[in-house]
Amino acid sequence: MMVWCKKHMQNKLFKNRLIADTMISLILLSLMLSISIMFISIPSAKFSGAVYAASGVPVSNAMVVASGPNGHGFATTNPSGQYSITEGLPTGTYTVQVIAQGYLNAKNEDVTVIAGQETPNINFYLTLSGGISGRVTDAVSATPLENIVIVALPSSGGGEFGWTAMTDADGYYSIITNLGTGTYNVSAIFPEGYIMESIGGIAVTAGSEVKGINMALDRSGIISGRVTTDPSGAPLGNATVYAVSDDGEYNGHTETNATGHYRISSGLGTGTYTVTAIYQGWNIEIATDINVVAGSETKNVEIAITVTPPPPSGIITGKVTDTTDKPIVDAVVVADGPAGHGEAETDENGNYVISTGLGTGTYTVSASAPGYSDAQITDVSVTINQVTPNINFQLTQIPPAQSGRITGTIQGDPNAIPEFPNPITILLA
Template sequence: MFFTVLAVGASMGPAAAQVGGTSALGGRVTDDTTGEPLAGISALAWIPSGEAGEEDGGWVGVASATTQADGRYRIGDLQPNDDYRVTFDDVSDRPFRYTYEAYDDAQDIFSGTDIDLPAGTELDGIDAALTMSGGLRGRVTDAVTGSALADVDVFAEPLVGEISDFRLGTVRTAADGTYAFAHLPAGDYRVRFLPQSTADRYAQAWWRERTTAVAADVVTVDRARIREGVDAALQPGATLAGRVTDPDGRPVAFVCVELYDEHGAAVSSGFVGDLGMTAEDGTWRIEALPAGDYRVRVAGCGGGLIGPEVDDVGWAPAWFGGDRAGDAESVAIAAGEERGGVEITLQRGGAVTGFLTDAAGAAVGWACVRAVDAEGWVVAESETHPGDPEAGEGVAGGYQLTGLAAGSYRVLFSDGCSELTGYAPVWHGGADRFEDAAAVVVASGTVTDDIDATVTAEGATVIGVVRERDGGPPVPDVCLDARPRGSAVPVVSGMTGPTGEVHFSGLPSGAVEIIVRECAPGSFTSYRGTLTVELDPGAELDGVVIEAADQVERLAGPTRVETAVEISRATRPSADAVVVARADDYPDALAGAPLAAQLDAPLLLTGGSALHLAAAEEVARLGAETAYVLGSETALSARVVADLEASGVDDVVRIGGANRFETAALIAGRLDGDAVYVVEGGHADPARGWPDAVAVSGLAAAQARPIVLVERDRLPEETRAVLGTAASATIV
């Protein structure tokens, strides 16, 4: 839904009438799905909080009104202002309130649309269509004892954007470990569980039983519904500790300690006070960590704008077990384990300093300065000083990069990290590409100065959107790199907004490649895409559409049962039939894969004594009328059949023999294919037998070829009978 406010007197937009004296504005609020009017919605008018001509980013509410039964509201006695904004907040006692938003279809006041309200104007048409909220609830327990955990903070973190009222996305568990979110905007979330302090000795976790955000399962919140069972069992937190020294064995204080998991994603305990910094004696300690394998990096913690004079060249970063990430030694810790002895020695770093000026020789402040190593990685970053004393000590246009390991670098000057300079990027030496830039050699313990640059060209701007290919929806929160065509290293980076919008400034002229990529190891997305644009200096190219495709989709649950359900949910809105196999052993499910493919049915897993709740819910969601149960009652009990019928299945067909070999042979008799695959169906060593069999299951399903089972040194009679009628057989 989109609304537009035009200036009063324009030919389109909210209706305005001259009434004399003060002004008023109003409109109608409705349900965005049904269109029904909404009563009990507070409409609040805001104006900027700064003095005239200033924009300090603050807003002050000045007057409000509540919608009536017809959904209408009117805010009167308003002073003229051309920067009004209006927010809508459900203040009713509905069990599911409507989500907060600002005019015009904005998430919050800061992204709202300005409304021009001249003196004596009655402005109508400031409407809103609101979304009904939903909720979720669950219980948090100790993974070891099963006892309830009170006072655990629970965060509902949207996959896209943010919740405009942060209070709606945070709750705390009660004495019995339960929690509930009652007014979440409908959408997809990751749910995080965080004890209030490291003293609680539990590691933070994400649903379902995940230790990192990237691995977390997604929870979908639907309007007017409570999602049940979003539970967590918290593991005891682990502790990692060590000491940092210089080459002479003296302690190195106040340097930062960083942890990275096996995927390269940064990890912390999640606590605000956990900075991972060495003490005066060089020791460090990070508590309440999830179990896992970590690599440990130590580096300077950075600082503000200082330069170009350097008082301390800093310490070169180092990893436990090596100077580079590829040489680092992995440290494994189990739940509740306390491990020390992670000793790291730091070498003195080097520093680079210089100035940035424009073509007239004037200092250029707030420009980004980056040291890029020979492999194209940014290893240090700073900004040129603006010359304003409020920005701290320094000289206008000066910068310093400290804590650099000895080696060769290229230095890039680009549009500001925190402010925009309006200039196109340039490398030290005047080049516009990394490959042509002048090398800057840094030695340990020394300062390399006079690494200056001059910006001359005005930067270009690209405005547009990233969309999925073939006219798909916008792609929010993915990272973008811009680089001259033919170069391997980007000169400007950014990120799409909550609606996939792109606003890239400070770009070079000529042919520029804009690349869509994941933001970092552990990113929630894996989109890829590239667009080349031709830019003139200072040009603004609007309406650009960059197409991208998601390369990877993870389908996973906390156990194999839920993983099978996730595969079904991702591939089928409904199904006439389901195939059900035992979850604790592979042969029946393996042989059943071609049957499921022939029936166009999902293959679900369950325990043998009863139908797993997740599988039962999936059967009901699919609306399946027929279920094929693989295995005898020894494998899947009569209770499983009864539970399937209770889930809405009309016809349960059991395909089960006296053993796995006969079950596979019976399944083969129902398949159309006359060629078979022969695989090992059991082995005394549980790590043997199944890998080759599983590897061929997808191919067998695609070809509708039966899978029959043998032992390593025996051909069962049941399998021999199938082979006697088969046109051909392939041994895997």
């Protein structure tokens, strides 16, 4: 039996913005990881195999990912279910995971790879996933809503099952990957301009699809206003503004623009809110008893912050280059010591300035950048309100490691749920 549990499920799954933001971060991190793998170019050895269904039917277009402390690589299966991961795998131990539409994820841990050699026959036999599908529309106009992130997670929380998808131009979604037999909650996550919605108690059976799990989303209330300095009234740009309902059910956030204006337009149901503005991390002011009605705008919520300067700090400056004196952009430079901590990134010329968080004392300053060996300088003396210049670094590029190769074949049960036309799927970590 399906139970409509809008507020209860919101409170349970997304009790505060931090939890929800963490979930979104994981989703985006998985996307970025998948994309970054595609651009790795490392001399390779062999890692191959095949992916089969339980009855021996080849599974094509399955993604096979090998990851470990020393590297990672990926491949997709061909029409015969065969794959070969040939890059990014230095000598080491790897976990190989398979992701395929219509099936449960599968993995093989402790796969040993030796650079320059092939690790063959890392084969998989996939079992069927259940499915959940439906449509997301506007609760008032019934207009289909596109690009809404839908997440299906076990009702009991945790576990290895669960997946996510996005709605298409007609508002339809279909999740047919990694849903084992069990009970699930399906949620629309931070839909732009709307309130999050959840449906709980959805019983899923592996190999079968539960259709018609539709959501009609209510439009969010809106809180708008301006953040200024007190007492001058000057606008504060880049301040973060949070709105949280007093009962903890709803929340949203945004940042102010250059004129100090803000507008929170998602995630706000009817209720009374506390609005908090934070500037530079330590300047905070709140406005209480802000009444919001879903679908309507509460305007002119003005917040004036008394801005205090940051604690006095010493300053460290320098430059990060490679061994040919070419500037390294976006290198991270960190200063750590008993008297404080500070960090900065290098600009397009390789220069950096650490200007906050450094009390008088001695520091270890380190520099790091992707593809380069880390470097550090010890016993760097810092004095409050003075500049310690020319703490420069020359980083050595790490040569590409020779890769092993994993090969195999993947097969799966022939009765998998058909793929959604033009599916838009996001990989959960």
